[in-house]
Structures are given as structure tokens and as C-alpha cells.
Amino acid sequence: MASLGELERAVMERLWAADGPVAATRLRDELADRGVALTTVHTVLTRLEQKGFVRHDDSRPRGFSARASREDHAADLMHEVLGQAADRQAVLARFVGSVNEDEARLLRELLGR
């Protein structure tokens, strides 16, 4: 039995790959190799909705779709990581910040010596 985190990833992959809204039953069929029950699919979808990654429409049966593409999520995240304000540096530890062009040249000169 896969962990919830893995299932969330698998469900998001299916939603990103799909053209339009996807019903929970179809997701269960697509994830048949993992042996997940329909209730598990619903649990995963609810969690993803709470996290703001998935929304559903009002049709019957309900169709689920991703709120943003994978690329948008990656870009959003990177924007926050790169644009970290000074007081946000406590959130994550970045290997090294970006420096401007002049500083970058100075650094390369240090290496060249």
C-alpha cells in the first residue's frame, strides 16, 4: 500500500496529464495497479483540495482538476525562494544567494588566482 504522499503525487500526475476534469472512479481505475479503494482516492482528493492544489466542479459525478500546472507550481515556488525577503531567510537555508554582475566577476577572479 502506497503512502498518502505518494498517492497525492500519483493523483496530481494524472490530473496534470488529463485534458479536462477527471472523475474519482476514473482515477481509481488508472491507479488500479496500486490497489487503492475509491474511498482512498476521495481522501487523497480532499487533502489536495485542502492544500489548494485541486478543485472540483458541480457536475455529476464530480470532476476534479488541478488548479495550476506543474510548471506554474515550480515557478511560484522558485519565485518565493529567489525573492526571499531578509526576514524570510529563516524559512529555508539556501546554498548561496545570487550576487550582481560585478560581484560575480570578482568571485571568478578569486578562483582564477
Added chain:
Amino acid sequence: MLPATAVALAVLAALLAWPVPAALARAHWPVRDPLVALVCWQAVGLAGGLSMIGALLVHGLAPWGHSLPEAWWSWVRGMPAADPVRGDHWVTMTLAAVLAVELVGVLLLSWVRVGRTRRRHRELLELVVEPGPHADARLLDHPAPVAFCIPGARPLLVLSSGMVAELDEEQLAAVVAHERAHLAEHHHLLLLPFVAWKSALPVLPAAERAHCSVRELVEMRADDVALGSLPGATPRRTLAEAIVAAAGGSGGVPSGALAVSGAGVRARVVRLLEPADPLPPAARWSALVAAVLLLLLPTALLLLPAL
């Protein structure tokens, strides 16, 4: 309780609010031993808070007894003061309470706020990252050369595809070792009190300086730890190359990125390429003893009967 204790604490608080942190930030030895310097900074921060709040409290509670524990206990039980209580006693007591609540409050608040942002980042990351070149490092598809880790109960180490493209195998291993060191030594906890100090007392010039120094020292410490686990003939040069490539990669600052001051990055590169001699054991130990004494002094002043 005579005012001598309060005066001693106030002098200590004043010293720790400016001259001591300024001297420590200017000193050259911390670069040679970041770990010892980090211990000293924690002592300065803790002793500073203790003596500042303590000085106010000792003066405010003076009419109730001859030592702080005794005076505090009589005050809590609502005993009448032995000496007349003047206005300045109430003012200093209020100030002590405000300062204590603010420091602790800001600490808790930044803990909660940072934790929430970390959780959100982690949730997002867990969906978009893929298994990376190293067992514990995930890969994020983005052209900017970036590596970072999110500390916490479930730490996450992330490399961007731009970083992987920019660096060779050995350099990448150096980056991962550096980030692993942050996680293994819980460096985010060393930074937290200084983040709180800075937002609680923005008027205190030393708070900003202290935060800055501690941030740089934490990076240098992670560099040192990373060097220990790197194979290859020239790990110092490998790590320095990785730093330079990541800092100046993609032709300067990518859009939306905040440029960091080059001074800190330069200091890291210089100490990797031209390492200074390590601190002699005698100097190491005297710095550590000084840090312990710095903590014991205000504690003793607070607990022992007033002079």
C-alpha cells in the same frame, strides 16, 4: 535589595547591546572557528536578554526583598513591600514585563509563522520535485542554479535542474554536503533567537549586526562540515567553485531574485581558497569559557542576594 545588582545588570546589558556584539562582529578570529564563534553569539544574545530584563526586574521589585527570588515570591503572594514603593519601581516592572512578553511573543510568533511557510513550501515541493541525483536530494525543474533545504521534522533538500546542469559531479556533491550539514546541525535553531531579537528590538543596532554575523557563520560552519565528507584531492577548491558558479550563475541575478551582498559570499570563497590557521586550543577554550562566564554572570546576579 540595594541598587548595586540592578546597576551591574544594567551595565552588562548596555555592554551586550552594543560594544560586545560590535567587537565580535568586527573580530577576525570567528572566520577561523565558526563553531566557537556561534557559541559566543548565542551566549551574547541570551546574556543580553537576561541582563536587560533582569536589571529592570531587580530594580522594580527592590522594595519587596533582598534577592530576586525572595522579592518575586513576596510580590506574587501580595505581601506588603518592606520599603516604600515609588513610581519608578512600577515603571521598570512594567517595562520588564513588556520586554519579556515581546521577546517571547516574537520568538513564538516567528516560530509559528516560519513553520507555516515551511509546511506550505514542503507541500508544494512534494508534488513538483522528482528524485534527484543523490538519495536525499530532490530535483526541481527550473533553469536558475539554486540549492536549498527546508529544515524541520521532515527536512527536504532540493536542487534545481539549473544547478545540476551548471556543476560537475564533485561540485554537486559539495553542495549537497553543505546543505546536509545545515540540516544535521539544526542551524535554523541557532538563527531563530537572532531573528526574534531583530524584529522585537529594531532600534537596537546590534540586533541586525548579530543576525548578519550569525547567518554568515552558519554558512561557514556548513562549508567546514561539508569539507570533511568530500572525496577528491582538492575539496576546498571544489566547494569554492560550486559557490562561485551558483552565486553568479545564469549571468547574474535571475529576475525576481534578491541579490545578496557579495561580501559574505566573498569571505566564504576566500577562506576556502586561502585557509587561515585553525584557532589554537588555548584560544578556543578561552573563548568557550568566556561564553559560559558571560551566561553565568547575569544568572548569578539575578539569583544571589543583592549586594
